[in-house]
Amino acid sequence: MVSNENEYVLVCKDISKAFGGTQALKSVQLKIKPGEVHALMGENGAGKSTLMKIVIGLYKQDSGSMTFEGKPYQAKGPVDAIKAGIAMIHQELNPEPHLSIADNIFLKREDTVCGIFLNKKKQNDRANEILRQFSFPYESTTLIKELTLAQVQMIEIIKAVSSDARLIIMDEPTSSLDSEETAHLFRVINDLKSKGVAIIYISHRMNEIFEICDQVSVFRDGMYIGSKPIADVSRHDLIEMMVGRKVENVFPKIDCEIGDVVFEARGLTGKGFSNINFKVRAGEILGISGLVGSGRSETMRAIFGLDSYESGKIFLNGKEIRIKSPADAIAKGICMVNEDRKNFGLCLLRSLRENISLPNLPKHQPHLLIDQAREKRECEDVAKKLTVKAASIEHTAYSLSGGNQQKVVISKWIMANPKLLILDEPTRGVDVGAKAEIHALMCQFAAKGMAVIMISSELPEVMSMSDRILVYHEGRIGGEILRSEILSESVTEKDILAKAFGGVSG
Ligand SMILES: Nc1ncnc2c1ncn2[C@@H]1O[C@H](COP(=O)(O)OP(=O)(O)OP(=O)(O)O)[C@@H](O)[C@H]1O
Ligand SMILES: [Mg+2]
Incomplete structure (x- = not known):
């Protein structure tokens, strides 16, 4: 293909990545233009978050290369990526609950004198200024733990925007926002766009993709399927590209x-x-x-x-x-699937089997010992029913993609009947x-x-x-x-x- 790479802000070329036995990415491509809102779509476990984590240096690819603003690019970690001009809002939020809003916004890029002394007042004032721009209704000294999930998400967005990035990756940014907050985010995105900032937008919500995005790239099972202008595709086309078959209803x-x-x-x-x-x-x-x-x-x-x-x-x-x-x-x-799966739904470092089995232990433990064969059989059964994408139910919940984690949370309550x-x-x-x-x-x-x-x-x-x-x-x-x-x-x-x-x- 003949194309001028300089017209793109980010180019990912033939990127592959495996985790143990799981081939998460198989030689994928992605090209993003400045000022474009580019949707990245694909089913749970397609490899979207993995590629984004490679872009910001959280993971290193096994093969393939990237350019950013026309030059070879490889970040050693998120701080490195931010310095280069790429910020990411993660799918699973990771704020520090005991820090203030200002501390969070300036985390790892604190305003220091001689690299040691923190100018707290200046930092708080600067943070307040940014918060006002976004009509955020709290002072910069408020602790993160006092905010709702949606507000924390907004802070993550504000943090990315204020880092002066030329490319912002948003991995399911609206998952805990209501319609008003989403509308606000879209105004922010349009504003960024008009300033030439590129956005990679990951979401499973079709309405949003058609409302805010200009271009879409689709991954399926770790492979690059294609890229099209949004104006040229219908919902059905997109679903077909993602799942590789027709989904009727x-x-x-x-x-x-x-x-x-x-x-x-x-x-x-x-x-x-x-x-x-x-x-x-x-x-x-x-x-x-x-x-x-x-x-x-x-x-x-x-x-x-x-x-x-x-x-x-x-x-x-x-x-x-x-x-x-x-x-x-x-x-x-009475059983309940909580909205906050990371804090209340899963033991991330435990296996899928243990997670699914946990609330059902009385059933699997009729006497003193757990009936392990029955436990394994029933857990595998439920995981299969929900098509949880994992090589084995002995893998940790942490290693699953976001959507697959959600399926595990539902699985465990289904068994409780x-x-x-x-x-x-x-x-x-x-x-x-x-x-x-x-x-x-x-x-x-x-x-x-x-x-x-x-x-x-x-x-x-x-x-x-x-x-x-x-x-x-x-x-x-x-x-x-x-x-x-x-x-x-x-x-x-x-x-x-x-x-x-x-x-x-x-
Ligand atoms: N740290 C890890 N260790 C092991 N496997 C991993 C790890 N991170 C991702 N994977 C695997 O790589 C594959 C791609 O996952 P990824 O999180 O990129 O999917 P995704 O497209 O973002 O899905 P979702 O829409 O559910 O967020 C999955 O099979 C996942 O289990
Ligand atoms: Mg993901």
Whole structure:
């Protein structure tokens, strides 16, 4: 191919990388132009994050080369990459909770006198100036641990932008942002674009790719499939490039018979939510929509015994119960998949088998010893059902791609076979194929008579999967929508958003 490499800000040529027996990248290509928002797409485990980590020097490729701004480029590590002009916002956030916002923004590029003394005041002032530019509502001295996941994500973005990078890699940046925060991020991206900054944008959300990106490159199983202008591809083309086959129905909701009330919350009030009343029946999928921070997760955490609630009652199969802890909830038949898989969902350094088996130990340990053959068989079975991409269930959870980690989190609760299954953002970071599989599984659970609650910030997902939707607004339930209203299109995406914002339409 004849092309002038100088027109590109970054060129990756024939990059290969293996981890033990896993060939994560097989001679892949990537070419990014200045001022372009370039989507990098592919199923879970396709190798997207691995290539990005090579670009910023976290991993070293086995073969292949790169150029940055026309010159040979190879970073020894992220600090080196930032110095060269490349910043990355990681898929799994890694902030330092005990540092202040300012310390985080300037981590490893502190303003020092003679390389020793830190000019704290100057650093805080500079950070405040940057925060104001982004209308971030906190002072630079606030500690990271006081922020929500979405705010921490915003700080990561601010950090990358303020490092004066000419290329910013965003690995699933909107995974914990709500629609308003996402819109804000898109404004920031457009602004960067107009300044000639290039962005590599990794996301499984099709809507976002079509809204913000100019060009798309697709990887499949560690291989480079192709690159096209967004204007020249349809959703279907993209899915086909990613999975190598046609995926007909992305959200295959199967209607099942809806039975008796399994769970009821009456007047539930606690930190972040008040007077919550709802019922969920056997076979029903209850979708919960609303903005991030509207009290959805807080309510579910209280029901699962992760937090306590102040007043109100909960009933399971018509009997009032009190949940003292998550262990108590699991014993009574309530399970929950947490939205924050890294901190609450997985033991990253343990094997997949141990992770999946952990909440199911009573089952695998009928007597004093664990029935290892049964444990292995059942774990393999569940992992296969969800197509977890790993060479063996003895690998650590850490070595899996983000989406595959999420599948492992779901796997472990599936085995527990609960009466009520609460899923908080179950398909965050999960690719189209696996998403369809998780949705199909949810339908199967419902068909078995399980009651399912699904919190999701993705409107198309809630709208297609739920029998009923509750919309949260500022800690209260601000509206209820039935499946029939969605099917007849008397309620649209816009109406749900309006309810989430407190009833103001438009
Ligand atoms: N540190 C590691 N050790 C071992 N294997 C790894 C490691 N990092 C990645 N892999 C493997 O390399 C492959 C590619 O993973 P990668 O994280 O790049 O996928 P991805 O395209 O970013 O997927 P996702 O959409 O799920 O984030 C996977 O099979 C993964 O298990
Ligand atoms: Mg990834």
